[in-house]
Amino acid sequence: MFLSNQDVIELTAWRRKLHAMPEISGEEVATAEEVLGFLGETGPDRVVSGLGGTGVAVVYDSGAPGPAVMFRAELDALPIEEVGQPDHRSKIPGKGHMCGHDGHMAMLAALGRQFGRQRPKRGCAILLFQPAEETGAGAAAVIADEKFADLKPDYSFSLHNMPGLPLGHVWLKDGIANCASRGLRITLSGRTAHASMPETGISPVPAVANLMPALTGLGKGSIATEDLVLATVTHASVGEPAFGIAPGYAEVWVTLRSMTDAGMDSLVAAAEALVRGAASEGGLEYTLEYHDIFVHSENDRQAADLLRAAMDAEGVLHEPGETMRGSEDFGRFGSVSKSAMFFLGAGEDIPNLHNPNYDFPDDLISIGTRIFMRVARDILG
Structure with a gap:
């Protein structure tokens, strides 16, 4: 018909x-x-x-x-x-x-x-x-x-x-x-300070600076070899838009992508380990939230x-x-x-x-x- x-x-x-x-x-x-x-x-x-x-x-x-x-x-x-x-x-x-x-x-x-x-x-x-x-x-x-x-x-x-x-x-x-993917929203919380005395606060800037390339560095493999793993930083923000305040808060958003759900489990574990390490080293509190979760x-x-x-x-x-x-x-x-x-x-x-x-x-x-x-x-x- x-x-x-x-x-x-x-x-x-x-x-x-x-x-x-x-x-x-x-x-x-x-x-x-x-x-x-x-x-x-x-x-x-x-x-x-x-x-x-x-x-x-x-x-x-x-x-x-x-x-x-x-x-x-x-x-x-x-x-x-x-x-x-x-x-x-x-x-x-x-x-x-x-x-x-x-x-x-x-x-x-x-x-x-x-x-x-x-x-x-x-x-x-x-x-x-x-x-x-x-x-x-x-x-x-x-x-x-x-x-x-x-x-x-x-x-x-x-x-x-x-x-x-x-x-x-x-x-x-x-x-x-289609690949599996999910969005990971990372928050890092320290303590603000006067910009003239940043040493009196706890800034997330070093953690963010280290995390972005470290997360991206989790990527490996390719579609052609069917072992693709990809982490793409899609957004980052640090502190308030003010010159007088050393920041005490930051967010990093990253999209995690893998060929399989099993690969996603491993990628999630690796990303979370990086966040824990960066937060611990910087004396920061952190939270992790997952959004837009797709299975393969x-x-x-x-x-x-x-x-x-x-x-x-x-x-x-x-x-x-x-x-x-x-x-x-x-x-x-x-x-x-x-x-x-x-x-x-x-x-x-x-x-x-x-x-x-x-x-x-x-x-x-x-x-x-x-x-x-x-x-x-x-x-x-």
């Missing part, structure tokens, strides 16, 4: 409507309502809202025994001011769909239209519009929600558009698809093979590609289902993801939908 020209026109218009009304992680109330309204017209057999916060699941059930197959898109945008000038540019100051999640939602809406016209022959198809992917909190919240127990899929599939790859070309590999995302071989078969049938070019340094919380669905994610080329000469002038290419809506629909029909009939 294929999308009609009118379908493509309407889905493109809807994608652009979503682009103009971005909501960031955890705030996707209007976006979720828009999804409910658009897909309500397709007559789903079941709708679950408020899933993991603002998430929405739309179910099309054959009424016959069979597997449950889930397709996931993300609801959230980013806290980035859009600088591009499309007619559908963001109307919300300081927020924009700079990652293409608006396009991912349009693909799932296209699936909903097709399942609304013709149900699967067995089992059911689940369209999950997940909140808070950008912070790493959304998938975990969905899985922890008691409402998800009734939806638990046998297979889960997702994609991400990928600038730098030729339009419509796919990277899909077995094994690890790993493709199940059987699920990936199903995607490859669908791409071959649809004439979509694909190759293994490489593990993405960037993180993706879709990996959590691998703990409850056979899951796989692929990367769909958005074009070689367009802005990168999270750039303030990024805009999802509408031509990808039909391509992504065809792949998802083919794998759904292969599994569910």
Whole structure:
């Protein structure tokens, strides 16, 4: 079953409507309502809202025994001011769909239209519009929600558009698809002093000066050898912006990244040891806080093979590609289902993801939908 020209026109218009009304992680109330309204017209057999916060699941059930197959898109945008000038540019100051999640939602809406016209022959198809992917909190919240127990899929599939790859070309590999990562916020507390008598205080400056290169120095390996470990200092502040005060407080933010969750455990231990040592040497108190926690995302071989078969049938070019340094919380669905994610080329000469002038290419809506629909029909009939 294929999308009609009118379908493509309407889905493109809807994608652009979503682009103009971005909501960031955890705030996707209007976006979720828009999804409910658009897909309500397709007559789903079941709708679950408020899933993991603002998430929405739309179910099309054959009424016959069979597997449950889930397709996931993300609801959230980013806290980035859009600088591009499309007619559908963001109307919300300081927020924009700079990652293409608006396009991912349009693909799932296209699936909903097709399942609304013709149900699967067995089992059911689940369209999950997940909140808070950008912070790493959304998938975990969905899985922890008691409402998800009734939806638990046998297979889960997702994609991400990928600038730098030729339009419509796919990277899909077995094994690890995305790295694990987390943000570490370090605070160091001493005692302020008059700038003329710094020796009467306890300054965190030496500790910060030592910590930043030491943390960065934890990095090793590479994606190519599948042993990447990376620590990136993203922010640092020391004291108050005043010339008369020797500082007594500092913060260092660092993003920790590794190929595997086991590698992350080792990296966390090494980073914490560095902080303890620097604080002890400087006579400082310290705290550690973790944010934006992503586990590594790993493709199940059987699920990936199903995607490859669908791409071959649809004439979509694909190759293994490489593990993405960037993180993706879709990996959590691998703990409850056979899951796989692929990367769909958005074009070689367009802005990168999270750039303030990024805009999802509408031509990808039909391509992504065809792949998802083919794998759904292969599994569910």
